[in-house]
Amino acid sequence: MHFKDLDETDTLILQHLSNNGRLSNAELGRLVNLTRAAVRERVNHLIDSGVIDRFTIVVNPLKAGKMLSLYFNIEVEWMKLQAVVEELTAAEEITNVYQMSGKPHLHVHALLDDAQHVEYYMKKLQAIDGITAVESEVVIARHKERGGLLI
Known part of the structure; x- marks a missing residue:
């Protein structure tokens, strides 16, 4: 998905975090060709600006007993x-x-x-x-x- 207010790198960061919110800044940096510090700065900016609302998990309700x-x-x-x-x-x-x-x-x-x-x-x-x-x-x-x- 493309967002007009985000550059390509921020969009890539969001895509990777959406697939795996447990990525470290170092791992994420390797995926988007940035240093760990640069990724941390961008993620913090996305949090501070409200683009990232929260980090959470996705529970499979069927496997947790909600049929x-x-x-x-x-x-x-x-x-x-x-x-x-x-x-x-x-x-x-x-x-x-x-x-x-x-x-x-x-x-x-x-x-x-x-x-x-x-x-x-x-x-x-x-x-x-x-x-x-x-x-x-x-x-x-x-x-x-x-x-x-x-x-």
Whole structure:
């Protein structure tokens, strides 16, 4: 991916760190033809400027025991939207919550253990004050997926 505000070297650094965030500055320097110190300076600048938001890991949910990935389209009352968002973002099952354009609704991703967990969670969603309708879809295959923005 090309970013108009980054030069080619910064873009390469981001690509390499996206593939392996554990690269040392020396290893990264070899990959982008810079010294360890120059790489450290560039990475620190990317952090300070907010381009790099954080360093993290990517967990494979299937191998960690979360067997079902679901997307919910949740219609909400306008006046209760923020309270619903707060309740959803506090739930450990929920990984992403997006407010969508158009009618007041949220697009929500959740990782769940099994069919019984889905049934339990659907009942939990139906009990949240302000939710007027819930549609759910189970992910059956992943063809392209990005955690954060992998470059």
